[in-house]
Amino acid sequence: MSATESQQAIEELAKRTYKEGWATDIESESLPPGLNEDTVRAISAKKNEPQWMTDWRLKAYRHWLGMKTPTWPFLPYGYGPIDYQAISYYSAPKQDKDRPQSLDEVDPELLRTYERLGIPLQEQKLLAGVAGVAVDAVFDSVSVATTFKKELAEKGVIFCSFSEAVREHPELVQKYVGSVVPYSDNYFATLNSAVFSDGSFVYVPKGVRCPMELSTYFRINAMNTGQFERTLIIADEGAYVSYLEGCTAPMRDENQLHAAVVELVALKDAQIKYSTIQNWYPGDANGKGGIYNFVTKRGACRGDNAHISWTQVETGSAITWKYPSVILQGDRSVGEFYSVALTNQMQQADTGTKMIHIGKDTKSTIISKGISAGRGQNVYRGQVKVLKNADNARNYTQCDSMLLGDKCGAHTFPYIDVKNPTANVEHEASTSKIGEDQLFYCQQRGIPMEDAVSLIVNGFCKQVLKELPMEFAVEANKLLSISLEGSVG
């Protein structure tokens, strides 16, 4: 193929469209824009929260007032200042005072919205031998439906919206909320602690293997709103849970803020697998609009042999700052991070992970694949920290970047801090353009350019994609090829 041809193909690819960009016309009630202590109290009141929750929110809000926006992320295109007074901190589809008791009562417009997104909220009959997926759907600020609750309850698994958990299981929430990401953690986590609206809550009791995949689907719909959800997942001793998260938003010219917090707690012998497919609206080709995805995700392996694994496919958002981390406290605990981040057009992603080795014989693996196309800027930023008592800690890090086109950038900023001589830490990274010879090989066999690129990109990401649960792997594959449509390589 000639250079110009591939150049053209690359440019084509960069002009992809965002197919989840429509908005649902639904009546919603929102708080007026603005942020002060009353806003925080109003959110808390809307959710009928107990006093301790309100106090916690206020404590976070007061702390936030004294904080500054972080400036360290690597954003060659910068980002517009966020006017925190112009955002509405609460938006919910209007409905009767009594919340729907079952799926049948959910507004059909909402059901159609999720149907259109490919997320069926009807509990489909399970096919023999195939486990279903329980879904918690979050629309703007509130959870609108959670499926398969009954089936899960039989096993003792609690899967509900965060607001419901605050009301129904206050002892669990009070014990664990903020225990992994404290309210004072960072600018956006603190803001979230003050104004978080909803999210999912999962508790898997001792020795229970959660019978199906749990999933939350986030959708920002209303204009000028921010989404601040908070997810808390607790796997008690010996428990296992796999959790998936997906997200989309309509196309809007303004940048919308999404500042979520996710906390995972894995006790002794427990395992949590957390997968994300992030497909927020990335803005248009000139970088106008799009979601600012500033998320704090952290898991703590509290007990021995605990295991937390993060898998993420990041294809959306105008800006992504996100560092899913694992604190390896228990001896022999394991942390994993698998990531594919794709930036196209004017997207900027500064993402990676932190692995903090505290316990003995702890192990972590980091596999990060960055793909930059169009004028996208992709950064891997990660930290591996081995503390003094973490004897025999082991880390393996591999981060590879692929560049499609000559206007994009790929950057790698790992931080490796080791205080124990028995640690064994390895970091490898490479950056290269998509292989001309590989493309040639495919084309020579009659595979069109675009398919060839898609094939090679998929191969490049395979190590990560194979970590995704089946249902998501298919979606991720599709998403990658759509995001790259026309791009080439």
Place this chain on the structure above:
Amino acid sequence: MTTMTIQDHQQAGPLAELNPASLPQSPAWLQPMREQALARFNKLGLPTTRDEDWRFTNVAPIRDALLELSPNGQAVTLSQRDADTCAVPGVTGSRLVFVNGRFNASLSSIKPLPQGVRVLSLAEAIETEQALLKTHLGKLADFEDQPFTALNAALADDGVVVCVPRGKQVDEPIYLLNITTADKPLLINPRNLIVVEESAAVTVIEDYVSLNGEGVYLNNAVTEVVVGDNAHATHYMLDRESTEAFNISSLYSRQGRDSRFESHTALLGGSIVRNNVTSVLDGEGAWSQLNGLYVIRGDQTADNHMRVVHAKPHGDSRQFYKGIMNDRAKGVFRGRIVVDPDAQKTDAKQSNQNLLLSPDAGVNTDPQLEIFADDVKCTHGATIGQLNEEQVFYLRSRGVPYDTARAMIIYAFASETIDRMGCEPIRRLLKGQLLDRLPAGEVLKKIL
């Protein structure tokens, strides 16, 4: 004579503030740079660990050491014998001796050089080489966000100027021996400028030694190397100072088309040593190699900051840094490769390997890539670990005692770096010093 203590100014504010009156006397063309640098330093202040570039190295001990500027023009008596003891044995060629940052002509010897090659002290060059200095001095060493470079630019008034004109090759190295005889906590600002014109070649060795191996002081050195098209420049930085001394060395190079630049660093001494290398490949097909070794023990800190900028296509760069930390020593490596949008076909490699020999030693390593061009090959890797037990076992199963096996593996680890250095006397010195530090080094010395 200007004497000034940074500490005096500390009391006025949290950071040192220089007084314009403390600037050295200099001609009108040089004065603006000094004034700008002084203003910049006062603005920036000394870095703290909250500055991203200084996250792992706290310079408070330097600030608190009560530093005095090296007295102007005051000769310190030093015998030829003292100077000879300090020098690396076996290095031939021209030797320029600096005592407390001041050029000492009587201890120095400049061998006959090819026609047109100039080697002279900066103090002299300021008087006689105006044109050269105006073109090059301070052009690479940007002090915008580097307080120590600003400090140097404001205050430095001695050092060396080397200019090798087009097509000339200086075969023997030019050896800069910096001896500090600190009975007082001095602040010394050596400043070197090396200009290698088209198709010329030269090797410069910068060596820092404390007389009698003791003394608290700061050597805050800045060296600029301009490498012309098709030229070849080699630079050595050796730190063999007292374990109380501070050293901040900043090396800046810019290369033309098809040129070669080698930087070799060996850090053995010093309490806090900061080694900054900025290498800009500003011509097509340039080749740059940054090779370094830090072997530290006790409470030493060795902080290496590399920045390699590929500004033009077809450049090759290599960074190889290795560290061996014992006792409570702390090693830091931060290397950044920047590939500009134009620099297609860049091939950049970076590797940092560390051995921790004691439970209290630590290392921070940040190998970084910043890439804006697509048709490039860039890799970096970092490893941290203790001795490979399998290798130790292999040797022990063949009857080699534990200590000797350990020493052999450490020796081999460091040798890879040392063997890249072309200067034989330096290789010999480094290997000797390495063996002296190993428990079974004596045994190895006999074998080797």
